Amino acid sequence: MASQGIVEEFLALKSDTDADMLTMQCGDFYEFFAEDAELVAEELDLKVSQKSSHGSSYPMAGVPVDDLTPYLKALVERGYRVAVADQFEGASGDHYREVTRVVTPGTLLETDDAEARYIAAVVDGADGADGTADFGLAFADATTGQFLVTVAADADAALSELHRFDPVEILPGPAVRGDDALTRRLRESTDATVSLFEADAFAPGRATHTLREQFGRETLDSVGIDEDAAVRAAGAVLRYVEETGAGVLPSMTRLQSFESSTHLELDSTTQRNLELTETMQGAGDGTLLATIDHTVTAPGRRLLQEWVTRPRRDRAELTRRLDCVDALASAALARERVREALDGGYDLERLAARTTSGSADARDLLAVRETLEILPAVAEAIDGSPLADSPLAEIVERPDRAAAAAIREELDSALADDPPKTVRQGGLFRRGYDGELDDLLSRHAEAKEWIDTLADREKRRHGLSHVTVDRNKTDGHYIQVGKSVADQVPEHYTEIKTLKNSKRFVTDELEEREREILRLEEARGDLEYDLFCDLRDRVAAHAELLQDVGRALAEIDALASLATHAAGNDWVRPALTAPGPLDIEAGRHPVVEQTTEFVPNDLRMGGDADGAAASGGREFLLVTGPNMSGKSTYMRQVALITLLAQIGSFVPARSATIGVVDGIYTRVGALDELAQGRSTFMVEMQELSNILHSATEDSLVILDEVGRGTATYDGISIAWAATEYLHNEIRAKTLFATHYHELTSLADLLERVENVHVAVDDAGDDVTFLRTIEEGPTDRSYGVHVAELAGVPDPVVSRADEVLARLRADEAIEARGSGGSSAEPTQAVFDLSSGQFVDDATTAEATDGGRADATDSGARTDASASAEAADGPSPSVPQATEDVAAEIDDLDLQELSPLELMGRVKEWQDRLDET
Numbered sequence: 074m075a076s077q078g079i080v081e082e083f084l085a086l087k088s089d090t091d092a093d094m095l096t097m098q099c100g101d102f103y104e105f106f107a108e109d110a111e112l113v114a115e116e117l118d119l120k121v122s123q124k125s126s127h128g129s130s131y132p133m134a135g136v137p138v139d140d141l142t143p144y145l146k147a148l149v150e151r152g153y154r155v156a157v158a159d160q161f162e163g164a165s166g167d168h169y170r171e172v173t174r175v176v177t178p179g180t181l182l183e184t185d186d187a188e189a190r191y192i193a194a195v196v197d198g199a200d201g202a203d204g205t206a207d208f209g210l211a212f213a214d215a216t217t218g219q220f221l222v223t224v225a226a227d228a229d230a231a232l233s234e235l236h237r238f239d240p241v242e243i244l245p246g247p248a249v250r251g252d253d254a255l256t257r258r259l260r261e262s263t264d265a266t267v268s269l270f271e272a273d274a275f276a277p278g279r280a281t282h283t284l285r286e287q288f289g290r291e292t293l294d295s296v297g298i299d300e301d302a303a304v305r306a307a308g309a310v311l312r313y314v315e316e317t318g319a320g321v322l323p324s325m326t327r328l329q330s331f332e333s334s335t336h337l338e339l340d341s342t343t344q345r346n347l348e349l350t351e352t353m354q355g356a357g358d359g360t361l362l363a364t365i366d367h368t369v370t371a372p373g374r375r376l377l378q379e380w381v382t383r384p385r386r387d388r389a390e391l392t393r394r395l396d397c398v399d400a401l402a403s404a405a406l407a408r409e410r411v412r413e414a415l416d417g418g419y420d421l422e423r424l425a426a427r428t429t430s431g432s433a434d435a436r437d438l439l440a441v442r443e444t445l446e447i448l449p450a451v452a453e454a455i456d457g458s459p460l461a462d463s464p465l466a467e468i469v470e471r472p473d474r475a476a477a478a479a480i481r482e483e484l485d486s487a488l489a490d491d492p493p494k495t496v497r498q499g500g501l502f503r504r505g506y507d508g509e510l511d512d513l514l515s516r517h518a519e520a521k522e523w524i525d526t527l528a529d530r531e532k533r534r535h536g537l538s539h540v541t542v543d544r545n546k547t548d549g550h551y552i553q554v555g556k557s558v559a560d561q562v563p564e565h566y567t568e569i570k571t572l573k574n575s576k577r578f579v580t581d582e583l584e585e586r587e588r589e590i591l592r593l594e595e596a597r598g599d600l601e602y603d604l605f606c607d608l609r610d611r612v613a614a615h616a617e618l619l620q621d622v623g624r625a626l627a628e629i630d631a632l633a634s635l636a637t638h639a640a641g642n643d644w645v646r647p648a649l650t651a652p653g654p655l656d657i658e659a660g661r662h663p664v665v666e667q668t669t670e671f672v673p674n675d676l677r678m679g680g681d682a683d684g685a686a687a688s689g690g691r692e693f694l695l696v697t698g699p700n701m702s703g704k705s706t707y708m709r710q711v712a713l714i715t716l717l718a719q720i721g722s723f724v725p726a727r728s729a730t731i732g733v734v735d736g737i738y739t740r741v742g743a744l745d746e747l748a749q750g751r752s753t754f755m756v757e758m759q760e761l762s763n764i765l766h767s768a769t770e771d772s773l774v775i776l777d778e779v780g781r782g783t784a785t786y787d788g789i790s791i792a793w794a795a796t797e798y799l800h801n802e803i804r805a806k807t808l809f810a811t812h813y814h815e816l817t818s819l820a821d822l823l824e825r826v827e828n829v830h831v832a833v834d835d836a837g838d839d840v841t842f843l844r845t846i847e848e849g850p851t852d853r854s855y856g857v858h859v860a861e862l863a864g865v866p867d868p869v870v871s872r873a874d875e876v877l878a879r880l881r882a883d884e885a886i887e888a889r890g891s892g893g894s895s896a897e898p899t900q901a902v903f904d905l906s907s908g909q910f911v912d913d914a915t916t917a918e919a920t921d922g923g924r925a926d927a928t929d930s931g932a933r934t935d936a937s938a939s940a941e942a943a944d945g946p947s948p949s950v951p952q953a954t955e956d957v958a959a960e961i962d963d964l965d966l967q968e969l970s971p972l973e974l975m976g977r978v979k980e981w982q983d984r985l986d987e988t
């Protein structure tokens with residue numbers, strides 16, 4: 074035993090690691106000591122005991138060796154980086170411990186969730202030798218060996234890329250780390266743990282060396298990452314994976330570089346707004362992914378998710394996918410055969426990583442064998458079916474099938490049908506796999522046979538009745554003889570125990586056989602372990618092949634999933650063209666149509682496939698219509714149909730021509746981000762700003778109610794100016810839903826802006842939402858009707874109707890610069906303090922906060938503006954009006970019921986009438 078105590082050893086190891094916690098193996102337990110014990114006990118509800126060491130007492134909490142994994146997972150999921158120190162035996166039989174790995178979110182291999190777990194490194198090239206402003210990004214999934222690298226033009230593009238990959242852990246390079254604003258944005262825009270890895274690893278020379286060691290000089294050159302920042306990011310990730318001791322470096326067989334220009338720009342806000350993989354409420358149900366996911370394997374699902382979050386722009390790849398989906402969708406029988414064949418397949422990419430890290434057990438290898446069997450089965454289902462002429466045939470041919478068959482056969486001839494979980498106690502192999510093992514097994518069987526038949530032999534040989542041969546833990550094997558004949562046993566029997574009715578004996582020969590059995594069992598365990606490690610190593614040497622097969626099966630699964638959904642939901646193949654047209658006939662919302670009798674709608678925008686202005690040059694649609702009529706649904710449906718086409722899926726429509734877009738940008742609804750210290754309106758403006766900076770002529774922009782979060786005139790002005798900018802400068806295809814009727818006049822002023830509205834049938838008292846999109850602006854809003862539907866008390870609804878009628882009669886608000894005939898636009902303002910309509914511009918300003926907004930269909934107050942009014946009343950305002958204004962200012966709306974409020978308003982009206 075080392076001279077220092079256990080706790081001292083723990084503390085010494087702890088001080089040498091930068092992990093948040095350390096756990097140290099002590100025999101059959103992994104122990105946490107001191108503050109780590111308290112922390113882990115609190116996080117995971119473990120019991121704390123006290124451990125004395127050198128006169129001090131330390132908290133201690135432990136878990137059995139075999140149970141460590143779930144605890145590690147739980148700690149890592151809570152964001153901790155945990156160092157694991159394993160116990161080793163020294164030459165003189167003493168025990169010592171060494172940190173063998175640091176488990177972090179990105180290097181936790183023991184995961185059963187199907188999603189990718191990327192570690193990302195992000196390097197700002199500005200501080201690099203070449204002085205370029207490019208960002209380098211590398212993404213590695215230690216659980217599958219995926220390794221990708223790219224460059225981004227600026228910080229925004231880098232953040233978008235990070236968001237698309239949604240890494241679990243980020244390693245910022247030195248310059249990124251030094252940029253407080255960027256680091257803050259990193260932390261805000263992802264849930265990833267940010268780990269500060271040694272700056273050295275990001276140095277260009279070191280990173281290049283690391284990459285060359287892993288992939289060889291040629292690969293590095295042929296992959297074509299000559300961008301300094303990208304090399305540094307990739308090198309740092311590799312070194313991190315190596316240094317944390319996950320042992321999966323060999324499974325990183327390929328370095329793939331990609332250009333973001335092959336993918337669609339899809340920022341984090343848009344991913345959230347379109348509810349691609351998570352709803353706004355954070356649920357997985359009701360998302361686009363959940364709707365179209367009919368995959369039968371975990372890797373298939375992972376790939377489908379990758380597609381959904383990273384749609385593409387290159388038509389060649391999309392056409393290839395569409396050809397496959399088309400073939401699968403129209404050949405139902407063959408499709409079902411393919412899916413049946415895939416069903417039950419395991420995660421080959423993850424299994425490959427486990428073989429290279431040496432953590433795969435015999436059952437994992439069995440899973441490799443079973444999954445490799447799927448490839449020929451899928452190939453068979455494709456061959457001779459209508460699918461044979463599609464690119465699916467190429468997908469199954471992509472992996473080296475002969476090599477895969479060889480591994481499968483070897484595993485088949487090697488592994489027992491039901492091997493144990495442990496790899497050290499034998500029982501892993503079939504007979505006939507290894508001569509030496511067979512010999513051991515035969516000798517073991519002989520020795521067992523000798524013991525099994527001993528009782529009979531002894532009875533015969535020595536004329537003894539009541540003899541049995543048995544074994545237990547304390548006595549080992551023994552011969553048990555009934556008491557009545559116990560004195561007749563031969564001399565070479567040695568008595569070891571007397572029981573009530575019998576005696577137990579051993580003989581030299583029995584003991585010798587017993588020792589032989591133990592020796593044989595030990596030898597078998599050792600031999601099988603060695604054989605297993607050899608076998609595992611041989612499989613690991615083919616990690617790349619396993620990844621190829623896994624990837625091919627995942628791709629077929631994802632394509633079959635798209636086809637299944639298309640066939641079951643009457644979706645059509647979109648025609649993909651060069652950027653230009655978006656022409657959708659009878660389109661539907663892919664998620665809403667699942668639960669609702671959906672009314673299909675058309676969309677025509679942009680030029681034709683040759684870029685000519687076939688649709689009358691309309692590029693910008695102002696969508697008006699009552700609340701709840703379906704504006705948001707329509708706009709999202711357009712975005713989702715475009716996105717689906719750009720993952721290679723069929724789309725919910727009667728027909729669709731999609732000119733590929735380079736990005737989808739959305740500004741939808743008000744997400745409550747107050748928790749992040751930003752007001753709703755601030756978030757709205759930041760999102761708008763991002764769109765105006767990033768969108769291009771080939772982008773699709775969806776704006777829902779921009780400008781609503783502030784005072785009406787500011788809102789209209791912002792919306793107006795944004796429309797002009799998008800139309801004149803960016804020329805992006807845009808759908809903009811608004812309740813500001815003032816904006817509809819933009820269609821007269823700007824060439825490519827057109828109005829559409831959601832139709833409503835309001836014959837009689839009932840308002841029926843027709844959900845159809847029609848040309849032109851809507852003629853009125855129905856906010857009051859929606860208020861009624863929502864159960865707002867009757868008196869408020871009828872009063873709102875009255876106010877609305879008066880506002881309409883007075884033609885209400887007209888926006889500045891909206892094309893009115895007079896130079897000074899008129900403003901009719903509903904003054905809450907007087908309950909009157911005032912046309913006076915001075916008064917309008919003084920009571921600005923109290924104006925009503927016809928388009929919002931109700932009266933609104935703005936406390937700050939009222940306060941301004943109270944500060945300095947205009948000389949023309951009578952005292953009574955001033956008093957009432959002051960009372961309004963003091964009023965706490967939260968404290969009053971609508972009825973009480975009505976009473977107050979009535980009282981004010983009476984008082985004002987008297988003046």
Ligand SMILES: Nc1ncnc2c1ncn2[C@@H]1O[C@H](COP(=O)(O)OP(=O)(O)OP(=O)(O)O)[C@@H](O)[C@H]1O
Nearest residue numbers: 665669670671672699700701702703704705706844
């Ligand atoms: N084409 C359609 N067919 C059937 N139901 C629809 C259709 N479009 C929308 N809906 C349903 O109508 C409801 C309201 O839609 P949506 O939220 O899009 O309205 P909106 O006009 O954007 O409302 P608001 O202006 O209040 O934000 C939703 O529940 C949606 O499911």
